[in-house]
Structure formats: structure tokens, C-alpha cells
Amino acid sequence: MIKIDLNPRKKKRGLTTLTPSISLKSLKFGSLKSVNANKFLAILLLVILIGGLLFYYFYLELQIESLQQRKTILIAEKEKLKAIENKINQLKKAIAEQEKQKEMLELRFKTFQYLADSRKSLTSKLNSIVLPIPDGLWLESVEISKDSGKITGNSLKPELVAQYYKSLSISYKDIVFNGAEKKVSPANIIFYNFTFELKNQTPEKREGT
Numbered sequence: 001m002i003k004i005d006l007n008p009r010k011k012k013r014g015l016t017t018l019t020p021s022i023s024l025k026s027l028k029f030g031s032l033k034s035v036n037a038n039k040f041l042a043i044l045l046l047v048i049l050i051g052g053l054l055f056y057y058f059y060l061e062l063q064i065e066s067l068q069q070r071k072t073i074l075i076a077e078k079e080k081l082k083a084i085e086n087k088i089n090q091l092k093k094a095i096a097e098q099e100k101q102k103e104m105l106e107l108r109f110k111t112f113q114y115l116a117d118s119r120k121s122l123t124s125k126l127n128s129i130v131l132p133i134p135d136g137l138w139l140e141s142v143e144i145s146k147d148s149g150k151i152t153g154n155s156l157k158p159e160l161v162a163q164y165y166k167s168l169s170i171s172y173k174d175i176v177f178n179g180a181e182k183k184v185s186p187a188n189i190i191f192y193n194f195t196f197e198l199k200n201q202t203p204e205k206r207e208g209t
Contacts, residue, residue, distance in 0.1 A: 125149065125201070132167030134160050149198040154191045155180070161194050174199040 125144045129151060133139065137160045139153040149172075155161045161180050168175055176197035183193050 128171040128201075129168070129198075132164060134163050136160050137164055144198075147199070147201045151196040151198065152194075153196075154183075154193050156189075156191055158192050161192060165196065168196060168198065170202070172198040172201050 122144065126142070129142060129144070129149065130139075136157060137153060137155040139151060141150075141152045143150040151168075153164075155164070158180055165175060165177060176199070178195065180192035180194040182190065184190055
């Protein structure tokens with residue numbers, strides 16, 4: 001038995017009406033999937049961001065703790081260096097004090113040496129002034145320096161002054177003599193007061209010779 005479709009357009013219309021309903025459902029299902037995927041990606045990105053921030057936060061905490069420990073170590077080293085610096089300053093003061101005492105000792109030594117040399121020189125000068133004194137002549141004052149001197153004395157006779165002058169001229173090149181002054185003592189004794197200024201001691205009589 002053979003069936004013939006006398007109205008084929010109706011079937012086509014039915015097919016055409018059926019096709020749009022199937023495509024709409026598929027589109028709705030795909031859009032829901034895309035929305036869920038976007039929400040999932042957004043949540044995932046937010047979780048990753050929060051995790052990164054937390055990781056960076058803990059990293060900063062570790063860095064701060066490390067820096068704090070380093071700061072503590074540096075402060076302790078600074079205190080040690082400060083103590084060492086104080087010890088160095090104390091040593092510098094002690095060294096300066098020792099140097100000062102050393103200089104004082106050197107100065108005393110030089111002073112003693114100068115006095116010893118001066119004593120030898122003065123002994124020689126005194127010998128050149130005192131030893132030639134003749135009997136009947138005495139000295140009132142004696143002032144001597146390196147190459148000069150001043151003598152004040154008295155004599156019972158004028159010729160004794162001349163004799164003493166002659167003896168001193170051996171040791172000194174220049175002798176200033178302004179004459180003798182005649183005087184009378186309370187006991188009515190006549191004597192002659194004189195002053196010699198001695199200059200330019202001769203080399204033969206210098207420095208303990």
C-alpha cells in the first residue's frame with residue numbers, strides 16, 4: 001500500500017517551527033555555562049590575589065624581623081665599638097700624660113746638666129777672680145755671667161788695686177776701672193774702694209780651664 005503526501009508544505013513548516021526551539025535551548029545552556037565560568041574565574045583570581053597578598057605580607061614580616069635582628073646586632077656592635085673607643089681615648093690620655101712626664105724629666109735633666117756645666121764654668125771664673133786677691137785687699141760683692149762680671153772691693157793700699165787689676169787682665173781682655181775712692185772707716189782706718197767691670201773672658205780661662 002502506497003501513501004502519498006498531498007500537503008508537503010505543512011510538514012516543512014512543522015520542521016521549521018521545530019528547529020528554532022531546539023537551537024534556543026542550546027543557546028541558553030551555553031550562556032549559563034559561560035556565566036558560571038566567568039564567576040569561577042573571578043573567584044579564582046580573587047583567591048589568587050588574596051593568597052599573593054598574604055604571601056607578600058608574611059614575606060614582609062620575615063624581612064622586618066630579619067632587619068630588627070640585624071639592627072639589634074649592629075646596636076650591640078656599636079656599644080662594643082663605643083667601649084673600645086673609650087679605652088682608646090683613655091690610652092691616649094695616659095700616653096699624653098707619660099709624654100708630659102717624659103718632657104719634664106728631660107727638662108730637669110737638661111737643667112741639672114746646665115747647672116753642672118755652669119758650676120764648672122763658675123768655679124773657673126771664681127778661681128780667676130778670687131785666687132789673685134793679694135793680702136790687704138778684700139771683696140764686697142761679685143757678679144759674674146758667661147763672659148763678664150762685676151767686682152766691688154776695698155784695699156788698704158792703692159798699689160794693691162793695681163796689682164789685682166794686672167792679675168785679672170790675664171783672664172779678661174777688657175776691664176773697666178774708674179779709679180779707687182779713698183774712704184775712712186769708723187775706726188779711722190783709711191782704705192780705697194774700687195769697682196772692676198770685667199768683659200770678654202779670654203779663651204784660655206773659659207769653661208773650667
